[in-house]
Amino acid sequence: MRVSAVLLLKNLLTRLHPPAPATERESARLLAVLDHAFRKQLDAAHPPPPPEDQQQSHVPTQPSRAVNRHLESLLLHPLLETKPSRPAAHGPTLRTAVDQFDHALRTRTLTVTKLKSISRQYLVQTKSKPSAEKLGPRLAAWLEAENAQTKSTFFQSADVIHDVVPLMYADGLESTVWAWLRSLYQCEWLRVGDTASSAQTPAFLHAQDILVSEMMRMAIRRGSIQDAAAQYVAAAVYRAQSAPTEPLTSSYKRITTAILHKRHRHGIDTSTFEQVLDHAISFSRDRVVTRSFLQLYHPTSPTAETLFHELSNDSFAGPWHSWHRKHKLLHAALLNSVLDAAQLSLEQSKFKHASFFLDLAETQWPDYLGASSSCAKSTTANHTSIITSRLHRARQLLASHASIVRPQLAPT
Incomplete structure (x- = not known):
């Protein structure tokens, strides 16, 4: 009788993979054999420790101890080790300036000093990557309350205003800053009759000046010295009426510095420029750039006549030279203006x-120009070509100084 192919295949598979026991007794017997073999192998790999004393030597070793030790060794393996999570030692991580501001509000730890650092961090963060969450509206609401x-x-x-004003402008809240200025002028939030906190005290007058100056800085930054000049004129007119003995020194320095930086390219119209001149601060009142320097850059009628008489006066020139030598950038800018005065005088x-x-220029700025011989000064004073040559040489020497080529006088 021939054996079929199916039967041959079954016999082959049976030899390779014996079938499970057919009965329950055979299954139990096979399980017992496997269990005994497993425990015997574990006892051989992990022998029990020697007895602690002779009295316990007759106690038989239980195979289950070896199993437990083996399982414990597996669980203690470095690959299976888990590190418990540690609570944050310093509270939640505050990655953005907005997070820090919100956290300070929730914990009632927001101070004006902390606001300065948060504002500065916000400006740095938004400069590299614009933030979806704006700090300006939060800050405005906080101050209002x-x-x-x-x-x-x-x-x-x-110093806080210096960082907060750019922040508000960056978040599109220029109108809020104007509202702050109006509030600072009126000081309606002060207690009625509190003379120590009056808006006309020197501290508040200085605060008004600083805020106006920072707003002018924003106008200059976006390229409109005309707007900055108009802001100065409006504030100066109001100050002349409300506190004439307290000029806007910071704001005046802001506009004069911008004019010295741009020189003939300042872009201020004639009417506004003349109003700036009308509200110029004298050098005897404060150490500032005088009106005579600004007149060099009048849009329609520049003149160096007033500056000539001013600098010819020893009582003015002595303190003035001592002052500007202490300020490197201003020292260089004023040299540029003196050369502009020479150029204008030559043209006229x-x-x-x-x-x-x-x-x-050669006497007071030897650090940039050196000094010409006295003979050349005395014998060729009225010779146009020599004056032109000296002026050209002075311009070249001035331009050769890297720190003067692009003086960083405009507010940033």
Whole structure:
């Protein structure tokens, strides 16, 4: 009788993979054999420890101990080790300036000093990557809800205003800053009759000046010195009426610095420029760039006549030279203006004035120009070609100094 192919295949598979026991007894017997073999192998791999004393030597070793030790060794393997999570030692991680501001509000730890660091961090973060969450509206709402003391501290902190104003402009809240200025002028949030906190006290007058100056800085930054000049004129007119003995020194320095930086390219219209001149601050009142320097850059009628008489006066020139030498960038900018005065005098055929300004430049700015011989000064004072040559040489020497080529005088 021939064996079929199916039967041959079954016999082959049976030899390779024996079938499971057919009965329950055979299954139990096979399980017992496997269990005994497993425990015997574990006892051989992990022998029990020797007895602690002779009295316990007759106690038989239980195979289950070896199993337990083996399982424990597996569980203690470094690959299976888990490190417990550690609670944050310093609270939640505050990655953004907005997070820090919100956290300070929730914990009631927000101060004007902390606001300065948060504002500076926000400006740095938004410069590299614009933030979807804006800090400006939060800051405005916080200040609106604060008491008079906090508002007074905020407005009188010049370094805080220096960082907060750019923040508000960056978040599109320029109108809010204008509202702050109006609030600072009126000080309605102060207690009625509190003379110590009056808006006309020197501290609040200085705060008004600082805020106006920072707003002018934003206008200059976006390229509109005209707007900055108009802001100065409006504030100066109001100050002349409300507190004429307290000029806007910071704001005046802001506009004069911008004009010196741009020179003939300042872009201020004639009417506004003349109003800036009308509200110029004298050098005797404060150490500032005088009106006579600004007149060099008048849009329609520049003149160096007033500057010539001013610098010819020893009582003015002595303190003035001592002052500007202490400020490197201003020192260089004023040298540029003195050379502009020489150029303007030459164009107006005032050779004596032109020679005077060149002599002054070489005498007071030897760190940039050196000094020409006295013979050349005395014998060629009215010679146009020599004056032109000296002026050209001075311009070249001035431009050769890397720190003067692009003086960083404009507010940033």
